[in-house]
Amino acid sequence: MATIGDFDPLNSAVPATKIEITVSCRGIPGKKCGIIIFTAEELSNCRVTTMQFCANKLDKKDFFGKSDPFLVFYRSNEDGTFTICHKTEVIKNNLNPVWQSFTIPVRVLNPKKKGKKKKYINSGTVRPPTSLHYMSPYQMNTYAMALKAVGEIIQDYDSDKLFPAYGFGAKLPPDGKISHAFPLNSNTENPNCEGIEGVLEAYFHTLRTVQLYGPTNFAPVINQVARCAADVTDGSQYFVLLMITDGVISDMAQTKEAVVNAASLPMSIIIVGVGPAEFDAMEELDGDEVRVSSRGRFAERDIVQFVPFRDYMDRSGNQILSMARLAKDVLAEIPDQLMSFMKSRGIEPRPPLPANTDPPSTLQTIGI
Incomplete structure (x- = not known):
């Protein structure tokens, strides 16, 4: 189950653009588990998006218990790399977890556009403010x-x-x-x-x-x-x-x-x-x-x-x-x-x- 909601712009008449959220399903070394892609309409004044996820019949990974599942969300960048933009809580010993809903700023999901000039050289990557490693100009992380x-x-x-x-x-x-x-x-x-x-x-x-x-x-x-x-x-x-x-x-x-x-x-x-x-x-x-x-x-x-x-x-x-x-x-x-x-x-x-x-x-x- 996945829900995307709370797109509550101040002005619903503004032009809309597409955003894409990619969830890479991992957990088994050497095995590709699949990718879930969510596509939604973003309005210019859109502030946040709220999502909630659950899973059913997960594999048992722990030796004595069941599994301790969690989700990690990555934003797909234009250069083919991925940036972590959210991690869910860990649900202990559960093969049918229901994670808490979370709200995330839409700006965190959008990659920074590169220049269009032929000789453009990328000056660096932008780490989202939600990251624990985010380097703020005002204080240490x-x-x-x-x-x-x-x-x-x-x-x-x-x-x-x-x-x-x-x-x-x-x-x-x-x-x-x-x-x-x-x-x-x-x-x-x-x-x-x-x-x-x-x-x-x-x-x-x-x-x-x-x-x-x-x-x-x-x-x-x-x-x-x-x-x-x-x-x-x-x-x-x-x-x-x-x-x-x-x-x-x-x-x-x-x-x-x-x-x-x-x-x-x-x-x-x-x-x-x-x-x-x-x-x-x-x-x-x-x-x-x-x-x-x-x-x-x-x-x-x-x-x-x-x-x-x-x-x-x-x-x-x-x-x-x-x-x-x-x-x-x-x-x-x-x-x-x-x-x-x-x-x-x-x-x-x-x-x-x-x-x-x-x-x-x-x-x-x-x-x-």
Whole structure:
């Protein structure tokens, strides 16, 4: 079932034009599931469109349960690419879901027209304002705000202030290859960014050069950091992986296994969830109630701390205070997690260094 309504122009006599909404049906790797195309009349003064969807007899995907379906809507651009313009909520354990109706501005569905000159060169893509990655000229998006709030605190515990930064879930130029652990600075040999400001700069640059693309796999980047941590288990370094995500995980089983494996290494994982999605999967990874397990093996330590970004948006507009609260809560478990690893390996604190001696880097931080 699909309904398109609420086309309520101020003046119904204005000329109408065609708009096209394409819904790509995905979910099975390597299998084309089909495309649904909606065509509607757009009036010049049209403001919004409201839609609602349901599905029947979906395939069972989860091993123990049913499925946790959601919809992602893409706008078809003139250059053949697609841009995410809306994601529905996740409906847990249901093969016949009915998603809530949603309203979306029509301008988000219309691609920006290119020039008609023969030598026209595209000056860039326009990311819709509904995107969590939208770069406003007036304020940082939620990804950048979360990265800055947590990163500026945690960087004080790293002596060289060099942060390997990775992105996951994008098609990379020039061949459009999908990657789930690519360096934000585009340098595979040296993914380090100088300070959190360097990470932010690399993130903004990446938004202009890659095409965001699903599925959203966590395991590759967790394993990437785990390989680094496995090389330094003598207590001289401790790794903290900061992941900022909208909450959708496509490889939950592999992610659980990656967390279980990482729990035996000098490593912690901070997850900040942004956007309006349900974060049940993140709560499960947090492991405060039930320790994360994979194939009958439980994590040696609780190494994951999750917080939803929306809980720290101060309604009074005091952004400094709300970001300070966010940083405090996401870092609250790191000292105990670090100590639990050191004690489990019998690593004793080193004697104090002589005066005027630079301390070694004891905390390596990787921001995503």
